[in-house]
Amino acid sequence: MKTDFSKIYINGEWITGSSDSQMRNTNPFTGEELAITQAADKNDLDAAYKAAAEAQVSWAKELPQTKRAVIEKAQEVMLENKELIVDWLIKEAGSTFIKATVEFGASINILKEAATFPYRMEGKILPSQQAGKENRVYRNPLGVIGIISPWNFPLHLAIRSIAPAIATGNAVVIKPATDTPITGGLLFASIFEAAGLPKGLLNVVVGRGSEIGDDIVKHPTPRLISFTGSTPVGKRIGELAGGALKKTALELGGNNNFIVLNDANIDQAVDSALFGKFYHQGQICMAINRIFVHEDIYDEFAEQFIARAGKIKFGNPAEQDTQVGPLINRDQVDRILKDIDATVEQGAKLRLGGNADGNVLEPTVLTGVTNEMPLAENEIFGPVAILIPFKTDEEVIDMANAYPFGLSGAVHSSNIDRGTNIAHQIETGMIHVNDQSVNDEAHMPFGGEKESGLGRFNGEWVLEEFTTLKWLSVQHQRRQYGAFVDNTKE
Incomplete structure (x- = not known):
């Protein structure tokens, strides 16, 4: 796994961001400088989305065992590098050792659940009201998903969108929180690169919200925006996405x-x-x-x-x-x-x-x-x-x-x-x-009501969020259209 996180990741390449600004990453306990990343600008974001869109076309057609193998290999890479990942969670996100260890385990559980998704892209055959017609329903990937990850549980709350998106045949572009660009983004570039994910399917743009925050949502390529964070920011994302008729999966604030x-x-x-x-x-x-x-x-x-x-x-x-x-x-x-x-x-x-x-x-x-x-x-x-x-x-x-x-x-x-x-x-x-409010299981629906968000993560519910349905009908015998057809023709 790569451990130098001074660059962003686009189309399978570690490159220097094109923005004039730098992202200085510091330890919230000691104040120690951990890394300096040259930030991404709008041109980098556009390149990331274009790479994702191009790569997704062939990835959507890949055999389910190929997709599953990448997810399972990502698990192996993470387990082999557990000590490194836990250390980054402690020094970048201010996680205690206890919390970092639990977060790591929760992330592995997400990967285990996502590894089943390529074989759960099921459709249906349904009857028709027309004679000789067969109705088919296909489940397809959305295409490209934009992910904005938070700083509090950066590893877990990023992977719960990344893994299901990739497993269901989508490509992703991730913008991690400015406080946790590594554990919320760049680590995953390194993990999935080592797991053999084809180039372009996962891209990480580290940048300031003031510079690329709106554009990651407004860009014409992504079909869904997955965001975890505050309600005011979530509302802004909802407005931008709704104006472009994009889907959103929003997990927002709580009281x-x-x-x-x-x-x-x-x-x-x-x-x-x-x-x-x-x-x-x-x-x-x-x-x-x-x-x-x-x-x-x-x-x-x-x-x-x-x-x-x-x-x-x-x-x-x-x-x-x-x-x-x-x-x-x-x-x-x-x-x-x-x-x-x-x-x-x-x-x-x-x-x-x-x-x-x-x-x-x-x-x-x-x-x-x-x-x-x-x-x-x-x-x-x-x-x-x-x-x-x-x-x-x-x-x-x-x-x-x-x-x-x-x-x-x-x-x-x-x-x-x-x-x-x-x-x-x-x-x-x-x-x-008779329990407390902090519960999250990879196979159970996770999400809120009212101003706490839209949609659900985890299990079959995130599979629904990150895919779309297509109705395809087949008329096996000639259909009679009555008065709309001139039946006098020979």
Whole structure:
């Protein structure tokens, strides 16, 4: 595998970007410079899309075993280079060793699932209302897919689009987030190059959003844009794509609920809440944002949660027992500190943490929070937990659904029927009873409702997203058209 990531990757070649600007990649914990990449400009993007379109024509016709073999070889390459990839996730994305290892495993699972797709491009034969006619339905690749990958789980959230796209006969052009150009893009160029993927099918353009961000969507070549990131950016992409009648697969922001009913097992609920809130510093679209606790058990839950959150080890992500590492950049830290201050000013109590050292924000807990305070209204995306009391099931359902997001969530109750009944009433794409909100399995549908996105990733659902259907009918015997045909002709 190539490990020099100073260049972009177009049509199977590592080339210097044509932009005048450079992308400086730094370690969010140490500030160390990791790489400098000459950025791509619009001409590079155009070359990438043209290479993808040309290569895709023959790739779509390749035998299924050929496509599967490339995906399986990519698995082998990744497993052989696991230590290298995990190290890059730690130093580029600020991942703890624990998180990087889990992310690597999730990425391998995506490849395993995608390896089955070439044999799942099935169609149908259906009856017709016309005599002597046969209706056929074929499943075909879309063509070229544009992928914009995020910085929080760059490896996993890029591969969940790359692998299914390639496996279903598409070509891809990837623009990784500016904070993670390697783990969200250039690593995959190296992986699939080593796996023997034909030239042009995977292209990586590292560039600034201000320079090529709109054009990766507006370019006439891609048939679908896959984006994971914030809701405001997702809306912009949706507008640009909709104007050109392109499909989109958008996984956007969340304000995820964690509901603890008065009959819940408190120890179990605390376990779940700690993981769902502080895993990867809370920088996960599915991370818990609001923890609702019934007033009957609020104090007991809060004391247990605060005591255990205070024992979480935070700091250097390269130390294998660190549980909370740095946020991706200082802007994120400052944004969250501002919301903490504003929430405290409105009456909440800061019970733990609230301090930052560089990009490391220590685990923080606030109690006495209401559903209207800034930390409840905004997606936190950091290691800050807020505990909101409620009185009735009806009240917590109303509070949970108060905001225009619906990605993931969780409900804790010793009564499965009660918990499930509430889960049904939460407006969200995913929800888990007696677990936490951060769940992702390669064969299960992943996606949100309302302003949390469009479409679904994973399993048969991403196969639907990344393909199109064609109706082809065959008239086996002469059809009679009645009055529209002159039947007097001999």
